Amino acid sequence: LGSDLTTLGLNLNSPENLYPNFAGPWAETPCRPQDIDYHVPQEYLTN
């Protein structure tokens, strides 16, 4: 009964916190590095 919560796309064995890469309640997979906004030095914003 209920569902297998390990199939919801979250790495429950991760030694790191999950929330920094959490892609949202509807996402099947966590964020990739290119999905996460990051405050890089202003000089890096070349576009």
Added chain:
Amino acid sequence: FQDPPALQEKTEVLLREWIQMYHSPTAGQGSASAFQHFVKQMNLHGILKTDDLITRFFRICISMCRDLCVRSILEQGQGPSPTYVRSKCFQNLDAFVRLIALLVKHSGEATNPTTKINLLNKVLGLVCGIMIHDIESNGTEFQQLPYHRILIMLFLELNAPEAILESINLPVCEVLMAFTQTLHLLRPSKCPGFAYAWLEIVSHRVFIGRMLAITPQQKGWSMYSMLLADLFKFLAPFLRNAELAKPLTMLYKGTLRVLLVLLHDFPEFLCEYHYGFCDVIPPNCIQMRNLILSAFPRNMRLPDPFTPNLKVDMLPEITVSPKIHTSVANLIQPPEFKKNLDSYLKNRTPVTFLSDMRTYLQQVSNEPGMHYNMSVMNSLVLYVGMQAIAQINSKGLTPSMSTIAHSAHMDIFQNLGVDLDTEGRYLFLNAIANQLRYPNSHTHYFSCTLLHLFAEANTEAIQEQITRVLLERLIVNRPHPWGLLITFIELIKNPSFKFWSHEFVKCAPEIEKLFESVARSCM
């Protein structure tokens, strides 16, 4: 709204101008130089002259952005990809949000946060008002995207780890409070059409990070718990009925994901607010409740509940009472009930208290399954239990099968066990089972209480129901709370309960098989 003549046109011109400035290469870092020019424009047009004008300006801007976005979405029907439509909408929405953030950051004196927070609250209030009006007038045609984008991007703007935010004394907690209040006003039961976007915002990694990790002294925890409770309250009536339609399954699944992140990253938060959550989660929503009850502090090592001869009463943690952020005593209503309860606990009077209890617990509703006030039941059980523990401790003892018996507290529990009908007893036993969590004084006391009720029960029906309540929590997928496991294992292992001699253990072959498989795994 009786806007002054031409304000609509003027605002439109200004907004267009700002969006252009925002996107121009000369906008400067964080659009600082564009903002400097634009503020002059605003002054020129007298927008900043009065509070009222600022309000009207923002209201018109929000409505324009919303109209523009909804029109693009509706046009999308014919062709361009959702990505294209989104990026087009976001070009305008993000520019507008940047303007709001800059005005908030730079309004009033740099060192005085009041003006800034007032402006933020004003804008958030306008977003709420316009959205709710939008929902009322458009019903199922409502589009959440513009509001979702404005709220989340404004939050990200105002929570950027920029030194300027710290230095201009924009207190993070006030910003969190403003957003919490807004999200509470837009909670799913008020704006169901916004529920998915709402949960997306509430579970956003930056939002969770601010609320639960970064803000000092856990000042965000109670706010976050209120928002979670809002979600549970919306889901509750639907979750009461096992058949979930797809839209609800999606929301439920999303909720489980968020709870899993909280269980993994912030177990202490779930531990400390579990009571409030269990109060609004329907009793039949077992796995989700188990998830919350399974949380335990990260610095705690839980002994394997299946260890043979585990001496639970030797664990040091069982003398420590768990942190709870609900004042249970206040939840016992009406006040007269509480008064009588306290006097009965103190000196067993009024003698009619035990027989009166049931009337206080029942609520006027002849709907099946709604005859009792679950919240009062929960608060009664935990309050009596906490009083019992305090009394036992005051005698220099700790809760055990012998120290919990023969007390006014146990009289109350035994009376509830005998006097209530099946529905009432189910809620009563659930209230106890909700305290079977990680090793602490509540878990230990209520574990002993449940086993004591089983041993002292004068009818097999009570024993069967105790077993059912435990079993239904065990046969769902993981996780299972530690206290639940050790209680059940004790029940089936300890010969003094003669568990296997009861008829209900053999009432059906699959039940018998189930018990044997559970027994095998722990004996």
Added chain:
Amino acid sequence: PLGPAQLTVEHELQFKMLQAAFFHMPHPSDSERLRLHLPRQPCQTPLYYPQVSGLDPLVSPPMSDTVDFFQRLSTETLFFIFYYMEGTKAQYLAAKALKKQSWRFHTKYMMWFQRHEEPKAITDEYEQGTYIYFDYENWGQRKKENFTFEYRFLE
């Protein structure tokens, strides 16, 4: 024993609104800054493309958000990530990896430079020498003779 609970008219209405919203669910990109070059539309790549074995093609390989992982990427890939995924953690990690390969970012030219030989003159303000730089407009590495690398512009 509680049995199902009756849904009120209000609940029915709530459900109807929720159901309508279900047909235009939020997209993860709704809560993230606009991506100029690579919008968040991971496209299904055909299964015969090289995949990290055993992993779902949409999931990035394990530990891929660490500097070590980025350090194993080619220099071209790092430049690609740096210029096409700006403002993201990937850009940040690419910059870190490039620095570990002795690349330095020159803010005035907004380019990455790497020493090609020991500089002829080194003072505490600048170095003079021959450098490799990455020209992101022509997308290639170039050599620059007698270049003065001013620390003032060293990010």
